[in-house]
Amino acid sequence: MKFASLLSFSLASACIAIITPASFAAEGTSRMVDALEATGSLYQAGPSTQPSSQGITMADALPVQLAQTDAIEQLMRQGFDQLNNRDYAAALQTFEQVLSQNPNHVGAWMGKGYVFDDQENYPEAIAAFEQALAINPEVVHAWVGLGNALDDGGQPEAALTAYGRAIAIDSEASRAYYNRGITLMRLGRHSEANPDFQRTVELDPDYGRAWLKLGQTRLALEQYPEALTAFDRALALDDGVSSAWHGRGIALYELERYEDALVAFERTTAMTPEGRWGWMYRGHTLSILDRYEEALAAYERVISISPDWSWAWYRKAAILAALERFDEARVAVAESLRIDPNNTSAQELQQDLRREIGRLPNPEVAQVF
Secondary structure: OHHHHHHOOOOHHHHHHHHOHHHHOOHHHHHHHHHHHHHHHHOOOOOOOOOOOOOOOHHHHOOOOOOOOHHHHHHHHHHHHHHHOOOHHHHHHHHHHHHHHOOOOHHHHHHHHHHHHHOOOHHHHHHHHHHHHHHOOOOHHHHHHHHHHHHHOOOHHHHHHHHHHHHHHOOOOHHHHHHHHHHHHHOOOHHHHHHHHHHHHHHOOOOHHHHHHHHHHHHHOOOHHHHHHHHHHHHHHOOOOHHHHHHHHHHHHHOOOHHHHHHHHHHHHHHOOOOHHHHHHHHHHHHHOOOHHHHHHHHHHHHHHOOOOHHHHHHHHHHHHHOOOHHHHHHHHHHHHHHOOOOHHHHHHHHHHHHHHHOOOOHHHHOOO
């Protein structure tokens, strides 16, 4: 079919869909999930020396040099339980109560920082972590918390400095490497982010989110076999992460393992049926496999989710052209250009359709443009 060549292209840039700044909209939340998982376990079963997902332990939040009364320790447990349950007003009040008894309590200042950070009150979060560090500048996870607040608050270079301070204190602080990698990804500095994620999984091989980010940076660097390995590790730890299936699909597509890629994209769309990118890449893969009707259905699903997405209308038009359904194709490409008149791919397709329809024996069809 004349238009089939339009359907064959590399998804090398498709990884942009999962690593652009827009895709990090929820990353601040995932960073806080790390902190909440950590603090949620710290004050339930007594002191712990086992670092949790953000690496915060009882020893980090309650520095040993600060003698703790039973009452203050109980308040700290209560405050982090409230933080874990997202009862921010109560948590803040509890941490303030601790500070009223001990103004130099590093853990309470860190707790306030986490509360403000999760509320997106970044200036207050930064101030709280800076206060904790003024009291004890050797607390690694206070530097990490400060870095997160700085990054989420739009100060990425300052955040990188904070993570660097954490790593200088403890070269095995896995969450400092991880969060620095996130900041570098947001800045598009994938070649620098890659070794940070690699170091994270070396230090904590069971940290699935780090394997996911390692896979995404490797996609950006077009290291497809290595990306596939990273996504597989992420899925071995948790096979319910749709973005890991999505990344796996892209890596398999680039390795020309189209049937396997399709399976991955089918998992993505099953887990996130309202996610447009999974359906889009499912359509791309089906088109490569010459399964045009199924690809068309996938693109129509994309349009139902994002009706004002010019690229989806263009892809629908290209499939219709490959099926020689030219009248429907010209309607779809016109809609693509109505949404985005500067879509050069759609402009070229429209010109190709005009030439093709002009060759048809039915002059009425040829006049539709």
